[in-house]
Amino acid sequence: MSEKKRVKLEDVAKEAGVSKTTASRVLNHRGYLSKETIDKVHIAMEKLNYHPNSIARQLYKQETNFVGLIFPTVNNPFFGQLTAELEKNLYKKGYKVLLGDSENDPAKEEFYLQQLLEHQVDGLIVGAHNQGLPEYHHPNLPIVSIDRTVNKDVPIVSSDNYQGGIMATQRLIDLGCQHIIHTNGPTSLASPTQNRRLAYEHTVKANHMDPIVYYTKFSSSIQDKMLLFQRLFKEHPEVDGIFASNDIDASLIIKIAHQFNKKVPKDLKVIGYDGADSTRLLFPQLTTIRQPINEIARVAVNTLEARIKNQPTSKSLTIPVTFYKGTTA
Amino acid sequence: MSEKKRVKLEDVAKEAGVSKTTASRVLNHRGYLSKETIDKVHIAMEKLNYHPNSIARQLYKQETNFVGLIFPTVNNPFFGQLTAELEKNLYKKGYKVLLGDSENDPAKEEFYLQQLLEHQVDGLIVGAHNQGLPEYHHPNLPIVSIDRTVNKDVPIVSSDNYQGGIMATQRLIDLGCQHIIHTNGPTSLASPTQNRRLAYEHTVKANHMDPIVYYTKFSSSIQDKMLLFQRLFKEHPEVDGIFASNDIDASLIIKIAHQFNKKVPKDLKVIGYDGADSTRLLFPQLTTIRQPINEIARVAVNTLEARIKNQPTSKSLTIPVTFYKGTTA
Known part of the structure; x- marks a missing residue:
């Protein structure tokens, strides 16, 4: 690695007898170039054992105005x-959106990530699972994450999960619940959404109750989740309050x-x-913690634009939640 | 128009002294070309007053593997x-998806359509309003529509709206309803979803009732719709059955x-x-006509692929619906 890094694009340009700009255009297949120029640059690259580094290339790239969304x-609904x-x-900022639904398909996520590295998109906004994709470890890529910890260089935008967890749990306590259970996604998913669980655990302990958490898997189907929640009611018939980490699970x-003859909210x-x-x-009766989804989107896009323009950005942007009172709690 | 059409790409190529393939590459900015070749072709185009016709260009274009979705x-939820x-x-077929939400913004729809005409996308799947966009009138463009009448050359994929309208209305009649009202989108929106209304009108008339229809506007907000439905209950306190043309409106x-003290389904x-x-x-209690959404998507993509490959396609593909029994009817 270190040997490769020592050779720079300007060395290649010098060896080829062209300007750095021309060398960069050859690398990025931009503009009209004579075959002679292209050959000279390629020969120089080979001679110097130069491997174009995506970060170096980025400095010279032309923008494509494509942004990929990987969720x-x-x-x-969310x-x-x-x-x-x-x-x-x-769209308002002139970007076109490449849609990349990734669920249960790390290969698809990797495909879009490769497109970023190859400069076919200017940036990515990600919120998918992304365990172990080595491409994320390039520093300074124009990536913004929503609710997922990617690496220390990728800014995260999320709702105030901890505040939301406290709001929900405290509400159940205030309503007199004595056996409060929490459901959440897998802890293996590096995500600030686990702060909802931490806030729940903290709040029930502070009220002298034992925290009980049921975890769904990332690959859980609706059927799998229904089996898990049936197990919850069998194992804890005393349950009188549940804080679910998303509205679909709450539904x-x-x-x-109802199958267990428990009336909600009685x-x-x-x-x-x-x-x-x-x-x-569709379900206005559901009491829930409301994420500021539109604001999260706005902040994420502004942050991505700053990354694309090499401007400094915050590493973590947390936006307050609000309590939505339905009739289920 | 007729004068322009008489000049063909091969005339330009001949005048410029290049092959037809080279002339086409200049037109489409494809591959490496010398400045000399580019200039020769441009001079020939100007001399002959040649305006590249998108259909002609399409025959020589390279694929971008982008498909635009305009909904x-x-x-x-739908x-x-x-x-x-x-x-x-x-994605399975190797296409990348450009997402173009168009609601209330014909300019945005036109923007994506222009991209098709400029060969930045290989095809479009559309389901937005598209009144009066002249670009749709090019024949043989690789476009597939879902639930919208674009023009006679664009294949439409839709659920069997007429069958669904009969199923819903007949169910209300079978349950003893005597004052059945239908709500639907604007008739100005050229869409086979108006067949739901036609089926409703046919069925109530056959049962010696008068059809009453309330129309939402294309630009109706949730608030506007709520005012409309309040008016419905004020003007028709006798109503005992409603067939809404989508689930959000039904909700x-x-x-x-409930505001009018009417218990559903009593x-x-x-x-x-x-x-x-x-x-x-989220709302499993809602009785509804279930569209085969996954099948509509599969058929639309297969049809678009056939259009892109210049294979023959059906002009209209109608897929059966099913009755989903909740507790609201």
């Missing part, structure tokens, strides 16, 4: 609204509760998380 | 699921019905249309 799926708002904000829990109080537009239209 | 918004499924199917109607039976995954998760 699990738009077939979901990600649907988030994607719609990201698209609106990106499933309410459905299963016997069981349920609070979700997200509060997306279509959820509030 | 009102992904922030909606369009969210449809977009997710279109993306899945397109709003149920919400307003006093009022409501049936929606769409039956998207997240609607059935």
Whole structure:
């Protein structure tokens, strides 16, 4: 690695007898160039054992005005609204949106990431699982993450998950619940959404209760989740309050509760998380912690634009949540 | 127009002293070309008053592997699921998806359409309003429409709207409803979804009732729709059955019905249309006509691929719907 890094683009340009700009244009296949120039640069690259470094190339690249969005799926109230708002904000700034639903397909995520490294997109906004994709370890790539820890160089935009976790748990306690359970995604998913769980654990402990958490898997289907929640009611028939880490899970829990003859909110109080537009239209009864989805999208796009323009950005942007009172808690 | 059409690309090539392939490459900015060649072709074009015709260019174009999706918004259970499924199917075939939410913005729709004409995308799948955009009148463009009449050359994929309209209306009649009202989008929107209304009108008339239809506008906000549905209940307090042309409207109607002290399904039976995954998760009680969304997406992508490859396609593809029984009717 260190040997490769020592050879710079200007060395190649010098060896080829062309300007640095011309060498960069050859590397990035930009503009009209004679075959002679292209050959000279390629011969120089080979002679010096020069491997174009994506970061170096980036400094000379032309913009494509494409931005890739990598999220699990738009077939979901939260990600649907988030994607719609990201698209609106990106379009206003002159970017075109490449949509990359990635759920359960790391290969697809890697494909879009490769496009970034090859400069076919100017930047990425990501919120998919991204365990172990080596491409993310390039520093300074124009990437912004929503609710996912990618690496220390990628800014994260998220709602105030900890505040939301406290709001939800405290509400259940205030309503008199004594057996409060939390459901969340896998801890293996490096995500600030686990702060919802930490806030829950902190709040129930401070009220002398034991935290009990049920975890869904990343690959859980609706059926898998229903089985998990059935197990929850079998193992904890005393449960009288549930804080679910998203509204879809809260809806499933309410459905299963009916099977166990628990009336909501009389016997069981349920609070979700997200509060997306279509959820509030279709299920206005659901009490939930409402994420500022439109604001998250706006901040993420502004941050990405700053990254693309090599301007400094915050490493972490946390936006307050609000309590939405329905009738389920 | 007729004068322009008489000059062909081969005339330009002959005048410039280059091959037809080279002339086409100059037109489409493809490959490495000497400045001399480019100038010769441009001079010949000017001399002959040649205006590149998009259809002619298409015959020589290189594929970009981009497909544009133009729908009102992904922030909606139906369009969210449809977009997710279109993306899945397109990705499998090697296409990348350009997302173009167009709601209330004909300029945006036109922007994406221009990209097609300029060969920055290989094809479009559209389902937005598209009144009066002249670009759609080019024949033989690789466009597939979902639920919208674009022009006689663009294949339409849709659910069997007429069958769905009969199913819904007949169900309300079978349950004993005597004052059945239908809500739908604007008739100005050229769309086979108006067949839901035609089927409703046919069915109520056959049962000796008068059809009553309330129309939302294309630009109606949620607030506007709620005012419209309040007017419906004020003007027709006798209403005991409503067939809404989509599930979001059905949800709003149920919400307003509570304000008018109408219990669903006791006093009022409501049936929606769409039956998207997240609607059935969040509001499983809603009785609805379920569109085969995944199948619509699969058929649309296959049809678009055939158009891109200049293979013959059906002009209209209609896919059966199913009845989903909730508790609202």
